[in-house]
Amino acid sequence: METLAVTLLACCAVGWAVLAGTDIGSGMLLPWLGRDDAERRLVLASFAPFFLGNEVWLVATAGILVGCFPALEGELLSGQAPVLVALLAGWIARDAALWSRGRGPGPRWRAACDAAVTAGSWTVALSWGLLLVALLTDRPYEPAGGPVALVAAPTVAALFAAHGLGFASLRLTGAPYQRARRLVGRAGRPWHPLALTAVPLGGLTLWAGASLPLAERAAAPGTLALLVPALAVVTPLLVAVQAWVWYAFRGRVTGPSYL
Template identity: 75%
Template structure:
């Protein structure tokens, strides 16, 4: 059971980086892809149907940690608390910007929400890189510092942005699409870039997790026997819903959404 729990933890963590990385990366580049209010609405419409479903994978990661690896979860929360604050703050700010963008009074409000989406997306990406820097450098239970932490955070954020660009080339139309395609390059098919960055982003939490030895911090067998079958059922539902959403919104966006 502990092996299955570990596999689920890896799946959820990698799933968040790959799936949420697409909407976070696109949000990071909102000022570049959308130069006027209409273009920015189109860019937001490209990832708006996905971001809530993608966030579920991060919640599931935290749930598996708390339920199946409680000792590890407590140690990580305590040791990485300074890193989790900007990550959660970025998450909240970005979601507030998305949810309230179409509900405020006028153009200035929407511009402020666009800033919140961009700033929150950058905070999420940089904090994720900072969080990964600690285990990747062999000190997983305290925040990484110095040039290594800065370089890792910037590299991971750049990877998020590249992933968002690949996603944008599959979803956008018109001038925003041309801007994304210009940076991605015109060699090969549009999905090649997204596939490459998905592999790289999905591998990051696996590489970082290998230094944590979560198997040695697993809950007692009775708890795992109770939780793992439930988690397997939840996972099947999550995958099914995710596949349905991506199929439903598989076409390129041609008009703004309600956001």
């Protein structure tokens, strides 16, 4: 049961990094991809059908950690509290701006929401980078610091941005697409840039998770026997729904029909 719990945790964490990395990266580059209000709406519409479903993977990761590895969860939450609070703050600010952008009084409100989307996306990416650095440097119970963190966290954020560019080149049209394509370049098939950035994003997440003492901090066998079978049933359903959403919205966005 411990092995299956670890596998489910890894799948959910990698799923969030790879899938949510698309909308996080696109949000990070929102001011550059969209130069006016209409173009920014187009960029937001490119990931609007996905971002809530993508965030489910992070919620699932936290849920598995709490249920199947409660001792480790407590140690991580207390040790990485500043980083996790920053990640949650960026996440909330970003989602609130996405939901309220089209409900405000005018262009200044929309510009402020766009700025919150960008700032929130950068905050989430940098926070995830700091968390990965702490795990990879065997310091899971204190925030990462020093020169390594100053270099590695922005590098992870840049990887998110590159992932967002690959996604934007698949979904956008018009001038925003041309800007994304200019940086992505021509790399074989259209989905190749997205796949190329998905590999290091998922690989870094797996590598960081492998440094945690998951087996030693697993819950009691009785608890795992209750939780893991239920998670094993729900996870394929989550994958199926996610696959359907990505298939249903696989085309390019031609107009700002959301947000």
